[in-house]
Amino acid sequence: MLEDLKSDKIIDKVGGRFKLTALIQRRMSELMQGSRPLIEDAGDKTMLEIVVQEILQDKIAVDGTASADRDTSSSSGESRRGRYRVSDESQDD
Numbered sequence: 001m002l003e004d005l006k007s008d009k010i011i012d013k014v015g016g017r018f019k020l021t022a023l024i025q026r027r028m029s030e031l032m033q034g035s036r037p038l039i040e041d042a043g044d045k046t047m048l049e050i051v052v053q054e055i056l057q058d059k060i061a062v063d064g065t066a067s068a069d070r071d072t073s074s075s076s077g078e079s080r081r082g083r084y085r086v087s088d089e090s091q092d093d
Contacts, residue, residue: 004052010055
């Protein structure tokens with residue numbers, strides 16, 4: 001699992017080490033606050049492993065668009081510090 005974090009594949013997918021770190025931090029914070037994992041086999045994984053798998057499976061990604069209004073998106077995960085995109089196929093209605 002830690003090898004995945006060292007891989008250029010995940011770093012390039014997110015757009016750099018800083019963006020990767022920020023995305024991991026935001027998503028882990030949401031999981032700690034009670035959000036459900038977006039992957040199927042999350043039962044025996046740590047939160048870090050869950051977030052890494054969500055990124056590798058394209059369930060979450062950094063949203064490159066900035067928005068002053070953070071109250072209007074139902075298809076994005078949001079935090080006070082930023083946004084990330086959640087894949088459409090992973091949404092529960």
